[in-house]
Amino acid sequence: MDASYNSETVEVKAYPRRYLMLFLSAFTSGLIMFQAFEYTMIAKDVSDFYRVSYMMVTFTSTGGNIAYVAFFFAGVHCLQKYGIRFCLIVGSAVSALGACFKCFSVQKDAFNILIFGQILPAIGQTLTAPLPPLLAAVWFKNNEAATVIGVNYAFCTFGNVCSTLLNLLFHAGQPESEVKASFQFIAILTAVLCTLCFILVIIFVENKPPNPPSHSQMKRKEIGENTSLKILFKNKNYLLLAGTFVINLTVSMSISILFNQIVFTAFPTGHNIITFASLLLTLSSLFGGLIIPYLLDRTKKFKLISITSFAASLFFLTLMLHSSALKSVAYFEISTFLFGMFLVGFSTISLDIVVDITYPFPEGTSIGFMYFFSNIPTIFIATLGSALMENFNASYAFAVMGGLLFIGTILLFCVRWEMKRNQIELQ
DSSP, X not given: XXXXXXXXXXXXXXOTHHHHHHHHHHHHHHHXXXXXXXXXXXXXXXXXXXXXXXXXXXXXXXXXXXXXXXXXXXXXXXXXXXXXXXXXXXXXXXXXXXXXXXXXXXXXXXXXXXXXHHHHHHHHHHHHXXXXXXXXXXXXXXXXHHHHHHHHHHHHHHHHHHHHHGGGGOOTTOOHHHHHHHHHHHHHHHHHHHHHHHHHHHHHOOSOOSSOSSHHHHTHHHHOOOOXXXXXXTOXXXXXXXXXXXXXXXXXXXXXXXXXXXXXXXXXXXXXXXXXXXXXXXXXXXXXXXXXXXXXXXXXXXXXXXXXXXXXXXXXXXHHHHHHHHTOHHHHHHHHHHHHHHHHHHHHHHHHHHHHHHTTSOHHHHHHHHHHHHHHHHHHHHHHHHHHHHHSOHHHHHHHHHHHXXXXXXXXXXXXXXXXXXXXXXX
């Protein structure tokens, strides 16, 4: 997509329409994220209704990761060639299609239809996941970039919050007819919202504004946008930050997928705390996804905020393990909230930092590869964590996650913080 301008004839200007663009992009991402975790958040009820194992319920999320990996290169190609509008239209369309398919999956023998309905939004995610940094570069000022990514994460988190609240529709000893009605209600409501989003995207989304929003975007063509992957993968700072992002997102997605199982493994009377604990985890992501990017935009303390956020997520994951061993509900909930806040806070700012250090390389490609490599280990880590909890206990799954975060913290200390895009704005 050509998003360049002539710096001699065009002045920098940010348009109010950018907020509508952000809302529609974030709304699409939030709905896809809701669908990714809607069944793992009620894993016990899904397992009982369809008479499948926890492992198979986990596949309602990890199956989407496999689909993301399979369609990743097609997604990156479309983003580069066709731009924001095309990718949002197709992404919201397959999300709506998957949601409609799941309306026909509320039968005990229709688990395969449900899986197919889950895979379609994941294909759409190959087009929408790399979009926020590109949207920030094309439509927003440089000092708004991290916040834009944070808002998108906030909508994704809100999708998680909504999936968490699905637990309120189920309770122990519930008649099968009520369980079926609840599943039908979830499927129909999701289909209606996804279809509405698709229609709004078609009507309002545009590729780029008439004028560039920042000097770095205006000068992109002058500097030269080399799309060779060799340039990207020779950038050691990119590789180090991409490694920490992969670890961070792998842990984040795995915890989200396994959280229902973690609670019921650590606390036998999990029905009493699962809804509130899950809500705290997702709300913490909302706070982290907004507050930490805002601090980065205002201070530009890239190294300090990044390392602090990542190390803090490791510390509070350790406290989650400790609290679950002590069977302390309040301790577990507090540590869960703080863990989620710092974990997602880093995920958000790392995308903006990667765009900065790889400037003027295309944002969609550099970010897309990070998501691609994140989905591969998530498939195995989530499955491994589920198996460890079924056969042993939650501490083994926590140990795997903690080990990954420790490696990520070390990688961050090796990064050289050369912020190329920020230097252009300061000139």
